[in-house]
Amino acid sequence: MNQAEVIARLQTIFDDIFLEPVKLTPQLSATEVEEWDSLLQISIVVAVEKAFGVRFRVGEVETTRNVGEFADLIARRLQEK
Amino acid sequence: MNTAPEQPRDLDYEAIVEGMEAGREYAITPAVYENFLAAFDDHSPIHVDEAHARARGFAGKVMHGAILNGFVSHFVGMHFPGRRSLLLSVDLRYAKPSFLGDRLNLKARVSQKVDAQRVIVLHLAFHNLTQGVIAATGRAQVAVGRD
Numbered sequence: 001m002n003q004a005e006v007i008a009r010l011q012t013i014f015d016d017i018f019l020e021p022v023k024l025t026p027q028l029s030a031t032e033v034e035e036w037d038s039l040l041q042i043s044i045v046v047a048v049e050k051a052f053g054v055r056f057r058v059g060e061v062e063t064t065r066n067v068g069e070f071a072d073l074i075a076r077r078l079q080e081k
Numbered sequence: 082m083n084t085a086p087e088q089p090r091d092l093d094y095e096a097i098v099e100g101m102e103a104g105r106e107y108a109i110t111p112a113v114y115e116n117f118l119a120a121f122d123d124h125s126p127i128h129v130d131e132a133h134a135r136a137r138g139f140a141g142k143v144m145h146g147a148i149l150n151g152f153v154s155h156f157v158g159m160h161f162p163g164r165r166s167l168l169l170s171v172d173l174r175y176a177k178p179s180f181l182g183d184r185l186n187l188k189a190r191v192s193q194k195v196d197a198q199r200v201i202v203l204h205l206a207f208h209n210l211t212q213g214v215i216a217a218t219g220r221a222q223v224a225v226g227r228d
Contacts, residue, residue, distance in 0.1 A: 046202060056195075059197070061197055
């Protein structure tokens with residue numbers, strides 16, 4: 001699964017979690033979305049691990065700076081399965 | 082006679098595994114009901130007027146669904162996992178009404194552990210032991226701290 005495919009699937013997850021619609025792009029970061037706080041980030045990680053069947057290591061999600069890097073991390077975890 | 086306050090259990094995050102189950106019984110006693118009314122002031126007639134509730138087809142005053150959320154808060158903070166926990170979210174669907182005096186058994190199953198966030202997801206089911214029905218089902222996200 002490439003970055004674009006991961007982001008397309010992420011979009012459905014974000015649509016379920018966010019009250020206000022968020023259009024995902026590779027460049028989008030959490031700081032640009034008012035609703036995207038640390039608590040919502042937990043819900044995102046919980047949903048992503050379940051939806052993609054992957055597990056993240058402690059701290060690695062926090063190292064991603066935008067949706068594109070997050071999608072790349074998910075793609076790497078998928079390749080390791 | 083003084084009764085010592087209940088002490089929260091203390092379950093490590095590492096001791097929790099996916100599939101683990103826990104449960105506890107609760108009762109909607111007059112004290113629970115009256116304290117909820119006093120705290121939140123929801124005196125909607127469906128909750129406080131017996132005749133009104135019966136006219137709408139219920140067997141009696143319908144207990145506030147949020148009382149069950151209170152039981153979830155107690156369950157997570159005091160029983161499973163206990164003192165290290167922080168309730169992040171609760172999503173309950175109230176399937177059947179509960180009435181004053183009903184006894185409920187809350188069953189929880191750890192459906193997911195997210196090590197990167199030290200968060201567990203619990204699937205919840207309230208069995209109404211008095212009525213023999215499922216009163217509510219749902220899920221909760223719980224952060225489990227290190228101490």
